[in-house]
Amino acid sequence: MQNGLMLQITGVTVGEVVAVSGMHERKAAMGRNADAFIALPGGYGTLDELLEVIAWAQLGIHTKPVGLLNVEGYYDFLLAFIDKAVDDGFIRPAHRHIFVSAPDARDLVRKLEEYVAVEEDDPAAPKLRWEIEQVGYKATLHAGIAR
Numbered sequence: 001m002q003n004g005l006m007l008q009i010t011g012v013t014v015g016e017v018v019a020v021s022g023m024h025e026r027k028a029a030m031g032r033n034a035d036a037f038i039a040l041p042g043g044y045g046t047l048d049e050l051l052e053v054i055a056w057a058q059l060g061i062h063t064k065p066v067g068l069l070n071v072e073g074y075y076d077f078l079l080a081f082i083d084k085a086v087d088d089g090f091i092r093p094a095h096r097h098i099f100v101s102a103p104d105a106r107d108l109v110r111k112l113e114e115y116v117a118v119e120e121d122d123p124a125a126p127k128l129r130w131e132i133e134q135v136g137y138k139a140t141l142h143a144g145i146a147r
Contacts, residue, residue, distance in 0.1 A: 029053055036065040036112050041074040057098045063117035067108045068101035074103060094118050 009073045018024045027049060038052070039050040056062050058071060085091040098118055102108035 031056065031062060034064060038067045038069060040069050041071055054098050058095050063083040065115035066099035067112050068099060069105060069108050070101045070103050
């Protein structure tokens with residue numbers, strides 16, 4: 001038992017298990033500790049975390065690669081939605097390339113290794129750095145204007 005939570009781990013564990021108090025703390029820890037983000041096929045929670053790290057990249061909070069493992073076309077409808085949002089002007093064309101996708105793990109890892117962060121083409125766009133401390137849910141947001 002850790003922090004009042006029962007932990008059940010089966011099979012081989014890679015890395016470390018970190019108990020957190022909620023989704024905000026989970027996302028903050030994920031953002032701090034990850035070298036890259038990979039979304040496997042999943043539901044609402046997966047979409048929430050995926051879209052949050054994509055939005056963080058769009059805002060300049062991180063430049064880490066984000067990947068979709070598009071097994072058997074699982075994310076085809078999401079990719080089509082994003083393409084439509086670009087076509088309709090809701091997402092900048094450069095931001096379409098914030099993440100990569102591939103149908104198998106080998107191709108996805110290769111694309112993540114080759115990933116180069118999208119440079120914001122608007123010199124007046126804020127560059128954000130976001131740090132969250134879960135102790136008392138204190139959050140700080142720093143924005144600077146690129147000149």
